[in-house]
Amino acid sequence: xxxxxxxxxxxxxxxxxxxxxxxxxxxxxxxxxxxxxxxxxxxxxxxxxxxxxxxxxxxxxxxxxxxxxxxxxxxxxxxxxxxxxxxxxxxxxxxxxxxxxxxxxxxxxxxxxxxxxxxxxxxxxxxxxxxxxxxxxxxxxxxxxxxxxxxxxxxxxxxxxxxxxxxxxxxxxxxxxxxxxxxxxxxxxxxxxxxxxxxxxxxxxxxxxxxxxxxxxxxxxxxxxxxxxxxxxxxxxxxxxxxxxxxxxxxxxxxxxxxxxxxxxxxxxxxxxxxxxxxxxxxxxxxxxxxxxxxxxxxxxxxxxxxxxxxxxxxxxxxxxxxxxxxxxxxxxxxxxxxxxxxxxxxxxxxxxxxxxxxxxxxxxxxxxxxxxxxxxxxxxxxxxxxxxxxxxxxxxxxxxxxxxxxxxxxxx
Numbered sequence: 001x002x003x004x005x006x007x008x009x010x011x012x013x014x015x016x017x018x019x020x021x022x023x024x025x026x027x028x029x030x031x032x033x034x035x036x037x038x039x040x041x042x043x044x045x046x047x048x049x050x051x052x053x054x055x056x057x058x059x060x061x062x063x064x065x066x067x068x069x070x071x072x073x074x075x076x077x078x079x080x081x082x083x084x085x086x087x088x089x090x091x092x093x094x095x096x097x098x099x100x101x102x103x104x105x106x107x108x109x110x111x112x113x114x115x116x117x118x119x120x121x122x123x124x125x126x127x128x129x130x131x132x133x134x135x136x137x138x139x140x141x142x143x144x145x146x147x148x149x150x151x152x153x154x155x156x157x158x159x160x161x162x163x164x165x166x167x168x169x170x171x172x173x174x175x176x177x178x179x180x181x182x183x184x185x186x187x188x189x190x191x192x193x194x195x196x197x198x199x200x201x202x203x204x205x206x207x208x209x210x211x212x213x214x215x216x217x218x219x220x221x222x223x224x225x226x227x228x229x230x231x232x233x234x235x236x237x238x239x240x241x242x243x244x245x246x247x248x249x250x251x252x253x254x255x256x257x258x259x260x261x262x263x264x265x266x267x268x269x270x271x272x273x274x275x276x277x278x279x280x281x282x283x284x285x286x287x288x289x290x291x292x293x294x295x296x297x298x299x300x301x302x303x304x305x306x307x308x309x310x311x312x313x314x315x316x317x318x319x320x321x322x323x324x325x326x327x328x329x330x331x332x333x334x335x336x337x338x339x340x341x342x343x344x345x346x347x348x349x350x351x352x353x354x355x356x357x358x359x360x361x362x363x364x365x366x367x368x369x370x371x372x373x374x375x376x377x378x379x380x381x382x383x384x385x386x387x388x389x390x391x392x393x394x395x396x397x398x399x400x401x402x403x404x405x406x407x408x409x410x411x412x413x
Contacts (some may be wrong), residue, residue, distance in 0.1 A: 025399060033064070036115075038124075048192070050194075051197065070103040086149055086153070087154060105134055108135065119399075124145045126161055130164055132164065132165075133167070143171065146183045165182065170404070172188075173187075173188055174316050191318060192387055192388045198298065207299055215285055221251055224254045224255075225254075226310065228258045231267065233312050236256050236274045238353075240284065253283045256285070258287075259291055264307055302319070306330070307323035307329075309338060314336040316341075327376060341381075348394040393409060
């Protein structure tokens with residue numbers, strides 16, 4: 001877990017930003033804060049919690065991170081929840097909800113003492129949401145933090161989950177239009193990146209060169225990269241289709257790099273589909289990386305001429321922010337939280353199809369000065385909006401609002 005202190009971030013974000021955090025935290029010193037999600041490896045939620053918990057503790061809070069555990073049957077159910085929240089029609093049977101509730105109940109036996117004693121409990125996404133129903137003696141405030149794009153959920157899934165999350169004291173979404181009608185205060189907190197993490201810190205040119213050499217990627221041809229879990233919502237097949245449309249006019253290489261998450265049972269099947277789609281093309285590199293390959297990902301992004309994130313649904317997309325922080329133009333799917341990060345023609349391009357992605361890739365590769373200008377604007381935009389100090393400040397503000405009884409004065413989203 002990140003062992004850095006806030007003082008180390010002053011050079012990046014400035015002393016004023018750090019001073020603001022310390023002032024906000026003065027009234028929360030000693031507060032017991034527990035975050036619960038479903039994995040410590042893979043995915044953006046785990047990445048955020050790896051830096052968020054140590055920095056909360058550095059500010060004097062008593063913060064901890066717990067994970068719900070389960071068998072494949074449980075994670076198959078919660079993957080269906082995730083797909084349904086993002087609008088896909090999925091099966092939802094009584095046996096599925098029984099598996100879900102029983103697995104969470106088994107975790108509750110272990111977690112209940114800690115959760116019921118906490119001042120603030122942040123439950124991330126649907127996987128652990130049912131814990132609220134099993135902690136009848138809770139004394140603190142419980143907040144449901146929803147990361148996916150739930151703007152148009154499959155109603156059968158949402159109606160089931162709504163009965164659970166409606167009883168929370170508040171909900172947090174990444175964008176206003178993700179929010180749903182709920183009988184409690186709702187907050188908008190966009191995700192962020194850690195600029196000093198292994199994935200985002202500056203690297204020497206030699207390390208970047210060595211990373212390309214390790215995978216047999218040529219340093220003499222433009223590199224196009226998408227970093228993401230092997231997930232159908234990330235549309236890796238669509239990225240390959242876009243690349244294939246370039247072959248007759250653009251000499252380039254495509255890297256699809258990522259891995260799985262322990263709470264995603266579909267990852268291996270999607271990986272095999274991607275391998276099949278790329279078969280026979282020696283300019284396409286499919287890299288299945290371990291969950292701790294942060295410097296490798298960093299190097300691949302820095303070696304790229306263009307970074308792609310052609311998602312079909314996306315709650316936010318930390319890889320977009322990571323690439324922008326490295327001064328790279330990003331071509332992203334015109335969906336969800338990617339729209340919050342990419343301002344079309346300014347910090348990158350939004351696209352709706354493989355054809356659109358191919359068009360923008362071709363356009364940028366032919367205009368290197370345009371690529372450079374967009375990358376410069378993108379980095380500045382991340383510095384102003386999507387670094388971890390802003391994210392932490394908004395969490396502190398939320399908790400202070402509850403401490404001073406201001407939640408009833410909030411305008412509901």
